[in-house]
Amino acid sequence: SLHRIKASGLKLQLCTNETQATRENFVRKLRAMGFDISVAEVTAPAPAACRLLRERGLRPHLLVHDDLLPEFAEIDKTNPNCVVLGDAAENFTYANLNEAFRLLIGMEKPVLISLGKGRYYKETDGLKLDVGAYMKALEYACDVQAEVVGKPAKRFFESALAELGVPPEQAIMIGDDIVSDVGGAQQCGMRALQVRTGKFRPSDENHPKVKPDAYVNNLAEAVDIILQQL
Amino acid sequence: SLHRIKASGLKLQLCTNETQATRENFVRKLRAMGFDISVAEVTAPAPAACRLLRERGLRPHLLVHDDLLPEFAEIDKTNPNCVVLGDAAENFTYANLNEAFRLLIGMEKPVLISLGKGRYYKETDGLKLDVGAYMKALEYACDVQAEVVGKPAKRFFESALAELGVPPEQAIMIGDDIVSDVGGAQQCGMRALQVRTGKFRPSDENHPKVKPDAYVNNLAEAVDIILQQL
Numbered sequence: 412s413l414h415r416i417k418a419s420g421l422k423l424q425l426c427t428n429e430t431q432a433t434r435e436n437f438v439r440k441l442r443a444m445g446f447d448i449s450v451a452e453v454t455a456p457a458p459a460a461c462r463l464l465r466e467r468g469l470r471p472h473l474l475v476h477d478d479l480l481p482e483f484a485e486i487d488k489t490n491p492n493c494v495v496l497g498d499a500a501e502n503f504t505y506a507n508l509n510e511a512f513r514l515l516i517g518m519e520k521p522v523l524i525s526l527g528k529g530r531y532y533k534e535t536d537g538l539k540l541d542v543g544a545y546m547k548a549l550e551y552a553c554d555v556q557a558e559v560v561g562k563p564a565k566r567f568f569e570s571a572l573a574e575l576g577v578p579p580e581q582a583i584m585i586g587d588d589i590v591s592d593v594g595g596a597q598q599c600g601m602r603a604l605q606v607r608t609g610k611f612r613p614s615d616e617n618h619p620k621v622k623p624d625a626y627v628n629n630l631a632e633a634v635d636i637i638l639q640q641l
Numbered sequence: 642s643l644h645r646i647k648a649s650g651l652k653l654q655l656c657t658n659e660t661q662a663t664r665e666n667f668v669r670k671l672r673a674m675g676f677d678i679s680v681a682e683v684t685a686p687a688p689a690a691c692r693l694l695r696e697r698g699l700r701p702h703l704l705v706h707d708d709l710l711p712e713f714a715e716i717d718k719t720n721p722n723c724v725v726l727g728d729a730a731e732n733f734t735y736a737n738l739n740e741a742f743r744l745l746i747g748m749e750k751p752v753l754i755s756l757g758k759g760r761y762y763k764e765t766d767g768l769k770l771d772v773g774a775y776m777k778a779l780e781y782a783c784d785v786q787a788e789v790v791g792k793p794a795k796r797f798f799e800s801a802l803a804e805l806g807v808p809p810e811q812a813i814m815i816g817d818d819i820v821s822d823v824g825g826a827q828q829c830g831m832r833a834l835q836v837r838t839g840k841f842r843p844s845d846e847n848h849p850k851v852k853p854d855a856y857v858n859n860l861a862e863a864v865d866i867i868l869q870q871l
Contacts, residue, residue: 483757503735512761513771530782531742540742544778551777552760 412630413446419638424571425453426584428561428591430497430526430542431476434458454571456561457482458524460495462570463560469522471495474511474545476502493522496549496557498529498542508545515553523549527561529591562588563595572599585633587611594621604633642864643676647866654801655683656814658791658821660727660756660772664688665734684801686756686791687712690725692800693790698751701725704741704775706732723752726779726787728759737852738775745783753779757791759821792818793825802829815863817841824851834863 416423425448429437430513434453441448457479464471470487475497483495484627494511515521529541546557560566572579579600587609596603605611605623608630616626627633646653655678659667659732664683671678687709694701700717703710707726713725724741745751759771776787791797802809809830816822817839826833835853838860846856857863 501735503738505731505733508733509767512774513768516761516768530784531746537739538743539739540778544742544782547781548774548778549643552774554760625856630809633813 412634413448415634415638417447417639421641422575422577423452424575426562426568426571426592427453427455428527428529430456430479431500432478435481436478447459451574454567454568454574457497459560459564459567459570460524460526461486463524463558463566464493464495469493469524471524472511473497473549474499474502474507475526476500492518493524494549495516495524495526495562496542496546499545500539502565503540503545506561507572508548511638512549512552515549515555521553521555523555523557525557525559525561527591528557562591563598565595565599568596568599568601572601583637585627585630588623589615589618589623593623597621597624604636606630606633643678644861645864645868647677649871651871652805652807653682654805656792656798656801656816656822657685658757659761660686660709660791661730662708663711664667665711666708680803681851683701684797684804686797687727688774689790689797690754690756691716691752693796694723699754701721701754702741702744703727704729704732704737705756706730707867710723714756714853722748723754724779725756727756729775730769733770733775738778742779742782743786745779751783751785753783753785753787755787755789755791757821758787758789786814790822793828795825798826798829798831802831813867815857815860819845819848819851819853823853827851827854834866836860836863 434450434455438448438450438453464486470491472491473483476499479497491514494515504568515523525542525546528543528546530543531538531541550557572582582601584592584596584601584603587606589605593603593605602624604625604627607628608625664680664685668678668680668683694716700721702721702724703713706729709727721744724745745753755772755776758773758776760773761768761771780787802812812831814822814826814831814833817836819835823833823835833853834855834857837856837858
């Protein structure tokens with residue numbers, strides 16, 4: 412499907428909330444699986460967070476997955492004045508959470524930046540709490556609202572559109588997550604298709620707030636429809 | 642101060658949100674510090690949770706401090722149909738949180754019972770996230786609202802009043818926590834004094850929702866005032 416999109420001359424940007432690996436490693440995995448994708452074609456939360464940190468002169472304390480650390484290599488992390496939270500997985504220890512909390516509560520105005528707000532995800536050994544759950548824990552403890560830089564943040568989609576160099580009305584989002592993918596893209600002025608694969612659940616079709624522009628059974632069908640309408 | 646209250650013939654009940662130890666151990670510590678208190682004079686979240694579990698035929702999965710486990714010794718914990726969350730401290734590991742989460746999300750109607758909703762507390766080695774933060778994480782991940790059995794739950798104060806055998810209008814709460822102690826007791830129809838010690842912060846005097854019936858500088862002053870009015 413990716414190949415057919417590219418062959419048609421359409422531009423493609425992959426929007427992921429992956430925060431357990433650098434874009435480089437993420438792309439390497441995808442390429443190993445046969446997907447023809449380059450790092451420049453990936454929009455991910457960590458680079459978005461780095462842009463935000465630079466713009467605002469913020470020095471983060473990182474509570475993220477070890478494999479994500481290289482994305483922040485160029486960022487000044489001395490004397491932190493904010494906390495950046497990713498899906499830290501095994502790094503979500505009692506000690507690390509207390510450390511992040513103490514830094515936040517010690518700030519005059521706590522700044523918590525979250526690379527996503529997912530509730531949970533599935534791995535081969537079962538469901539796992541996602542970064543959003545830990546974000547809520549710190550938000551509550553510090554009485555602060557996190558700034559989310561991953562999907563469904565409007566900023567995130569805007570940055571993907573900027574990479575593509577197209578206005579929102581000329582872009583279509585295809586995703587399996589009714590809120591993060593479909594809702595986020597629509598908020599940004601894009602049309603959005605929901606695939607009935609992956610995270611899709613039948614109850615999504617009665618979602619109280621988000622209604623996709625169309626449902627498709629899978630990515631191949633989404634591409635069929637888009638190419639037919641060119 | 643406790644001695645003066647008892648000597649005056651007034652009844653006394655200690656309402657604690659302590660969930661890192663059994664009432665027996667809690668009382669042992671207090672007695673070692675010179676406080677004349679018995680187990681029957683302590684209302685604590687774990688026994689309140691046990692009553693609730695029995696009433697509703699619930700079998701808990703426990704995510705609590707090891708030292709609290711004896712309070713649940715008599716409770717059937719096979720094939721759990723709810724999760725009970727306490728201040729588990731070092732037991733708040735990534736693995737344990739995922740386990741509690743998986744049990745909840747696997748229930749047709751997840752039941753999460755929390756022994757408190759404190760945001761954080763201070764120990765000799767610094768501030769620690771309290772049970773409320775982890776409660777929020779699980780609430781968000783499972784899209785469920787926890788039932789809180791500790792302060793400021795109305796039920797909790799009602800159970801303390803039942804132990805005393807007095808109606809709320811004849812009872813006075815003395816506490817340092819504007820929301821858990823003062824707000825909770827007032828919701829239950831009691832009057833409440835806030836002491837300007839412990840958790841008290843000057844900003845409490847401008848709290849948007851809770852206004853104590855009076856402020857006192859410390860417990861001794863609270864007792865002075867109460868005894869004067871007898």
